[in-house]
Amino acid sequence: MADAYVAIEGERVVEARSRAPGTARGELVFTTAYTGYEESLTDPSYEEQVLTFSYPLIGNYGVREERFESDRVHPRAAVAREMTDDVAEWLESEGVPAVDHLDTRDIVTEIRDEGAMKCGISAGPDASEEAALEQLAQCEHMSDHTDIGAQVSVDERETHNEAGDGPTVALVDCGAKGSIVSSLVERDATVHVLPYDTTPETVDELDPDVLFISNGPGDPVNFEQANELVAEKVGDVPLAGICLGQQVVANALGGDTEKMEFGHRGVNQPVRDLRSGQVVMTTQNHGYTVADPGEKLDVTQVNVNDDTPEGLENDDLDIITRQYHPEANPGPNDSLDFFDDVLALAEE
Template identity: 80%
Template structure:
């Protein structure tokens, strides 16, 4: 007898096994990654989503805190063909429902064919299909949530590597992965992490060499303060962005964004550089994309669907990537992005921000 149920937006109810009890709801998305489950589960970009793993066994190399990208699990629930006890116990300790023993191939192909959909989950000894359907009904209005940044951002400014002898980076935390900070620190940068709703005055106070907008969850149009920072410092400071950061930068500079049918999530997304013709494999996790680059040049595209993966402007001092160059556990084909970001300030492209 099943002790877990998923109620899907298409009207179906899927039976499963409870590995961590609870009731919740969210947007059902999938990742094709077969390693890096710890990184995915602690990635703030998955906030408010229900994460389905397409790889059948999740947890085959344990759970180690040093692999975490943040201080907690961000998906509202986790779904797999089979979770090991290590992962199931970790998720239960985090209060995150987890279910397995269901046909994840069917879920993934359904999302691929029909697009990401909302779902409700009920797991535990008292779970019923009706309880899962009730959770699904509570999904109404979730897409209208506009302050998701508050759930994933730091509350107060943090300084990393204060003794560094490299450029001074103001990192706007819209849900930044720890690997972004580590990648900058490894290159001797001083990294000042600012909350997602930081003001221009707060940026001026630290007088950075680069303004960097991080990854994060949801619709980039919800990150109004970050857009205002890009507008304010465009032309004064070199600008960089990753994932949601690329979308925020493009939107702030006159471009546009749109929601994708089911997004890009996994560690094997092929990206072509339009200048060199080289194709690299990348890690991605996003449900929105840039539909109009505005004044920025599209320098890289996704091989599968031609969506923009890299935007640049020499005149404005902008370089952004839709994928995650800092990806852990990999691939690491594009780590040179961080060298390019820091080189913008070292090349003397910066002018002092206006008072």
């Protein structure tokens, strides 16, 4: 008998098995990645979302902290066809509801056909369809989480590799993955991780060689302070951005972002570099995209599937951003040279 329910927009309720009890709500998103469940579940970009794994078995190589991208689980709940006890126990210990034994292929197909959807979950001994529907009724649109940065950012500056010989990077933490910091530190950069609402004055005091806007959850227009920071600092310091970071940079420089139908969600998204013609496979997890890069940014890379901008640059202003995740984790390491390119801007 079912002891978990997933209510999907349109009031459809899917029966499931509870793997970690509780109620939750959020935008229903998916990842097609076949590995990397620890990295995805700890990626702050998934805040306020319910993550469905389309790969059918999640947890088959255990749970190891060294693979975490942050210090907690960020999706509001996890959905899989089959979840191992290791993962289920980890999610329960974090208070994050989890369900399995449902047709995840059907759910992912529905998201792809109908577009992004809200959902509500009720799992465990007290679970009911009504509770799942009640969660669904209370679920907000991603864009309505106007101060989502406060949920995922550091509260105060954290410095990594203080004695490094490389450039100094000011990383605005809009929900940064740990691998972005480690990719920079491995290249001997000193990285100041700064709160999402950092002011231009604070950045001026640190006098960094690069201002870097991180990935993060939700609608980029809600990161107003980061927008203002970029608008203020452009031209004074090289700028870099990943995922939400690309979107914030585009918005700050006169461009525009919009919500996609269901986003780019997996570790096999093909991206073409327009200068070299080369295609690389990339990791992606985003629901918004740059609709208009504005006058200052050139689109240098595009998604092969739908032509959306994957790389924006301005050589004169020293700006380089990516919509995908060059730091991988999960996913292919083919784009790690992005971090060399960012630090080269600093050294020029």
